[in-house]
Amino acid sequence: MPDELFEQLDFEPNAQFEKIIADLMDHHYSVVPDFLSPLETDALREALLQKFENDAFKKAAIGNRFNEQKIKSVRGDFISWIDQSVASEAEFKFLKQIDALAAYLNRTCFLGIAHKEFHYAVYPEGTRYKRHLDVFKNDDRRQLSLICYLNEPDWCLQDGGELILYLTGEDGERTRAVHPLPGRLVIFQSREMEHEVRPARRNRLSLTGWLKTF
Ligand code: OGA
Ligand code: MN
Numbered sequence: 276m277p278d279e280l281f282e283q284l285d286f287e288p289n290a291q292f293e294k295i296i297a298d299l300m301d302h303h304y305s306v307v308p309d310f311l312s313p314l315e316t317d318a319l320r321e322a323l324l325q326k327f328e329n330d331a332f333k334k335a336a337i338g339n340r341f342n343e344q345k346i347k348s349v350r351g352d353f354i355s356w357i358d359q360s361v362a363s364e365a366e367f368k369f370l371k372q373i374d375a376l377a378a379y380l381n382r383t384c385f386l387g388i389a390h391k392e393f394h395y396a397v398y399p400e401g402t403r404y405k406r407h408l409d410v411f412k413n414d415d416r417r418q419l420s421l422i423c424y425l426n427e428p429d430w431c432l433q434d435g436g437e438l439i440l441y442l443t444g445e446d447g448e449r450t451r452a453v454h455p456l457p458g459r460l461v462i463f464q465s466r467e468m469e470h471e472v473r474p475a476r477r478n479r480l481s482l483t484g485w486l487k488t489f
Contacts, residue, residue, distance in 0.1 A: 279374070279389065279390055279391065281374055281377040281378040281381050281388055281389075289375075289379060291307060291310075292375075292376055292379045292380075294307070295307065295376070295462060296379075296380065296383060296384060299384075299419075299462070299463075299464065300384075302442070303442075303463055303464045303467045303468055304440055304442075304451075304461065304462065304463035304464070304468060305461070305462050305463070306453055306459065306460070306461050307459065307460040307461075307462070308456070308458070308459055309458050309459070310372075310423060310458060310459065310460035311369070311423060311457075311458040311460070312458065313428065313457070313458065315365060315368065315369070315458075316425055316428075316457045316458045317428075318363075318364075318365035319365050319366070319369060319423075319425050319482060320425040320426075320427070320457075320480060322363050322365060322366060322395075323355075323395045323397070323425055323480055323482070324480075326355050326395060327353075327355070327395075327397055331355045332353040332354060332355045332395070332397060333353065333354060333355070334346070334353055335350055335352045335353065335354045335396070337349055337350050347402075348405075349404070349405045350403075350404045350405070351398055351399060351401075351402020351403055351404065351474075352396045352397060352398045352402065352404060352472075353396070353397045353399070354394040354395065354396050354397075354483075355394055355395045356392070356393070356394045357370070357393045357394060357395070357482075357484075369423070369482065370391070370393070373391055373393070373421070373484070373486075374391070377391065377486050380419075380486070386418060386419075386486075386488075387418075387488050387489070388418060388419070388486045388487065388488060389487065389488055389489050390416075390486075390487040390489075391484055391485065391486050391487065392484055392485055392487065393421075393482060393483065393484030393485075394482075394483055394484065395425075395480075395481070395482055395483075396480070396481045396482075396483050397478055397479070397480055398436065398472060398474075398475060398478065398479040398481075399478055400474075400475060400476060400477050400478055400479075401474050401475075401476070402474060403471070403472055403473060403474045404471060404472040405471055406439075406441065406469055406470070406471040407469065407470070407471065408465070408466070408468070408469055409465040409468075409485065410465050410466050415465075415466055416487040416488050416489065417465040417466075417485040417486075417487050418464070418465055418466070418485070418486055418487060418488050419462055419463070419464060419465060419485065419486040420462065420463050420464075420465045420468070420483075420484075420485055421460060421461070421462045421483065421484050421485070421486070422438065422455075422460070422461045422462075422481050422482075422483045423458075423459070423460050423481060423482040423483070424455040424456060424457055424458070424459050424460075424480070424481050425457060425480040425481055425482055426455055426456065426457045426479060426480050426481075427457065427477075427480075428457055430454075430455065430456060430457060430477075432454055433476075434475050434476050434477055435473055435474060435475040435476055436454075436455050436472065436473060436474065436475025436476075436479040437452040437453060437454055437455070437472075437473045438452070438453040438455065438461060438470060438471075438472055438473075439451070439452055439453075439470060439471045439472075439473060440452075440453065440463065440468055440469075440470050441468070441469040441470060441471075452473075455475075455479055455481065465485060
């Protein structure tokens with residue numbers, strides 16, 4: 276049984292969602308500068324930091340073939356999954372916004388999105404996530420990757436922590452660097468888009484998730 280049915284949500288034209296769809300079709304990714312308002316970003320950052328202080332975060336994994344030192348050099352983040360059944364008001368509002376986007380994508384592009392999963396992520400100062408794809412060899416249900424940045428309002432370009440997208444075109448490979456500015460959403464096709472996270476010079480905060488098919 277599906278645990279979520281995005282089809283049933285109300286459907287109203289939405290300029291932000293239309294832009295995301297057009298970008299995804301043209302370039303396999305989209306960057307939305309103010310997906311979250313400053314107030315929403317603050318509330319989610321507070322929730323993240325509270326959980327981080329309460330030790331609700333775990334070291335993110337990359338499979339069992341690697342030792343701890345190796346993992347740290349490939350992927351340095353700590354994560355905490357969001358459980359919708361005990362979500363705070365800010366988390367619930369965010370997840371509803373994502374549901375509306377998923378419903379829109381299903382109605383307009385027949386993507387067949389059936390589930391979502393989201394976690395908070397903290398990349399401690401100086402840590403990275405080397406170039407990778409978000410799908411696993413034995414599980415490619417992740418269709419779209421979404422990252423919402425929750426960094427402090429005074430985050431600046433010199434702080435680093437860019438998301439590097441590897442774009443393939445007729446003329447070879449290009450990269451696009453996306454700065455993790457607070458409130459910004461990046462969304463890309465999980466099966467297509469190789470990407471990496473560059474080290475930052477302060478803790479880098481985000482809410483990251485996936486829209487998945489069955
Ligand atoms: C990931 C990831 C990108 C980012 O969690 O798989 O690639 O910008 N995150 O945080
Ligand atoms: Mn990734």
